[in-house]
Amino acid sequence: MHELSIIASLFEILLQKAGEQKALKITGVKLNVGKLSGVMPEALETAFEFYKKGTIAETAELEIEEMPLKVLCQDCGLEALKDSYIFVCPACGSTNLKIRQGTELFLEKIELEIE
Amino acid sequence: MSEKTLKHKEVIVIQDILGSNKKIAAEIRSKLEARGILTVNVMSSPGAGKTALLEKIADRLKSGYRMAVIEGDIETERDAERIRAKGVPAWQITTGGACHLEAKMVAKILPELPKELDFLFIENVGNLVCPAGYELGERLRCVLLSAPEGDDKPKKYPKAFTTSDCLILTKADLIPYLHYDQEKVKKEALELNPRLKVFVTSAVTGQGLDELVDFFIASLRRPPHA
Numbered sequence: 001m002h003e004l005s006i007i008a009s010l011f012e013i014l015l016q017k018a019g020e021q022k023a024l025k026i027t028g029v030k031l032n033v034g035k036l037s038g039v040m041p042e043a044l045e046t047a048f049e050f051y052k053k054g055t056i057a058e059t060a061e062l063e064i065e066e067m068p069l070k071v072l073c074q075d076c077g078l079e080a081l082k083d084s085y086i087f088v089c090p091a092c093g094s095t096n097l098k099i100r101q102g103t104e105l106f107l108e109k110i111e112l113e114i115e
Numbered sequence: 116m117s118e119k120t121l122k123h124k125e126v127i128v129i130q131d132i133l134g135s136n137k138k139i140a141a142e143i144r145s146k147l148e149a150r151g152i153l154t155v156n157v158m159s160s161p162g163a164g165k166t167a168l169l170e171k172i173a174d175r176l177k178s179g180y181r182m183a184v185i186e187g188d189i190e191t192e193r194d195a196e197r198i199r200a201k202g203v204p205a206w207q208i209t210t211g212g213a214c215h216l217e218a219k220m221v222a223k224i225l226p227e228l229p230k231e232l233d234f235l236f237i238e239n240v241g242n243l244v245c246p247a248g249y250e251l252g253e254r255l256r257c258v259l260l261s262a263p264e265g266d267d268k269p270k271k272y273p274k275a276f277t278t279s280d281c282l283i284l285t286k287a288d289l290i291p292y293l294h295y296d297q298e299k300v301k302k303e304a305l306e307l308n309p310r311l312k313v314f315v316t317s318a319v320t321g322q323g324l325d326e327l328v329d330f331f332i333a334s335l336r337r338p339p340h341a
Contacts, residue, residue: 002214002245010132017128024121031132038248038274085273086306095309099277105248107128113121 003043006105007051013107018056021112026057028111034067034102036085041066060111069102136249139218143252146225147235153335154235156251158275159259161241164285166194167318168259169236173201175328180335182234185224187216189240204229215245218252233335247274255334257281260304262289266296269304276307281314283327288317 010031018026029048033041041064048062069082075094087097131137147154157165169184176182184205186194195207206224208216216239228235237253239246258279260268263286269276276282282304290297301313312330316323 002248005213005215005217006132006248009135012135013128013130013132017126021124021126023124027123036274036277038244085270085277087277087309088306105132107130107132109125109127109129112124112126114124115121 003039003047004051006039007044007047010048010107011051011055011057014057014110015055017110018112021114023112023114024056025113026055026060026110027113028061028063028109029057030063030065030108030110032065032067032104032106032108034104035069036099036102037105039105065108067101067104070100071097072100073097133248136218139222140250140252143218143222143225144250144254147252148254150232151336152232152235153255153331154237154251154253155331156237156239156246156253156256157259158239158243158246158256158279159241159261159285160243160264163241163259163261163264164318165238165241165259166197168283168285168316168324169198169238170201171318171321171324172236172328172331173198173203175324176234176331177202180233180332181229181231182236183228183232185216185221185235185237187220187238187240189213194238210240213240214242215240215249216251217249221251234331243268243272243275247278255280255331257283259283259285260300261286262293262295262297266300267303269300269307273307276304276311279308279311281330282311284313284315286317286319287315287322288319 014026033039045062052058052060071082072079073089073094074096076092078089078091080090088095159165182203184198184203186205186207188194189210192207195205198205208220237251256279258275304311314323314327
């Protein structure tokens with residue numbers, strides 16, 4: 001359960017971005033959370049609700065887009081979505097795969113109110 | 116009364132939330148690499164045998180190499196004391212509740228490390244989930260899994276296995292007393308991460324320890340200290 005420390009890192013970025021834009025309020029926050037990020041979206045939501053109180057994001061809505069696992073086979077070039085954690089190319093059987101998506105923990109965008 | 120009209124604005128950011136940790140980890144990595152130090156991040160559940168393994172590694176490395184250990188725990192200095200008893204310098208980080216080490220905690224200790232050093236082992240907080248998300252500046256990441264934890268763990272805790280370089284199976288001496296299929300663990304871990312180098316060890320019988328230490332020495336990329 002390290003979601004609270006992730007939300008603390010998120011708020012450092014949020015407050016910095018809001019400051020750059022001279023925003024009065026943050027009304028929306030959208031995250032991309034990979035299936036293999038090791039983070040539980042529900043726990044992030046709980047931590048966000050707790051953390052936002054008393055900040056300029058007090059009324060902000062949190063949106064989380066869960067990113068499926070996508071791999072690229074370095075041998076046959078196939079790009080495939082994976083719903084299991086078996087890292088074998090479905091086309092050629094190679095284990096020489098590169099993860100293209102699904103490990104990320106990104107702040108995608110924020111919605112602000114400015115004067 | 117002047118009611119200000121607020122404008123709505125959407126700002127696309129696309130920024131790694133843990134980017135600041137990764138940046139600090141990259142700085143640590145480049146400093147330690149420049150000094151020729153092999154840094155190993157050791158992760159596992161509580162009680163898998165991280166400290167016992169480091170004690171045994173210390174016994175095997177001390178004749179020709181200089182090692183130091185950073186210990187991460189929620190509370191107590193116990194693990195650092197065990198390592199110091201082996202004549203190895205050790206620093207204890209007590210996180211006071213946090214379930215993982217972060218790069219900034221390691222960065223604070225760097226200035227205190229001995230000038231001449233070959234190996235730095237960082238024993239993470241016992242937890243098979245959270246530490247996997249935080250780089251600490253290591254070159255090698257090792258995940259330990261002890262036989263009593265069961266043979267079904269790799270697929271349950273995938274991130275620790277997909278992000279590691281080595282899987283060290285510990286407490287192999289207990290296997291005869293357990294319903295435990297070692298081949299299943301290896302197979303599932305390698306399905307998650309075909310690049311994993313797997314070691315089967317016991318801190319009690321010494322099984323696999325020389326092989327593991329030889330691997331660390333080979334990874335050091337320089338000859339032993341005269």
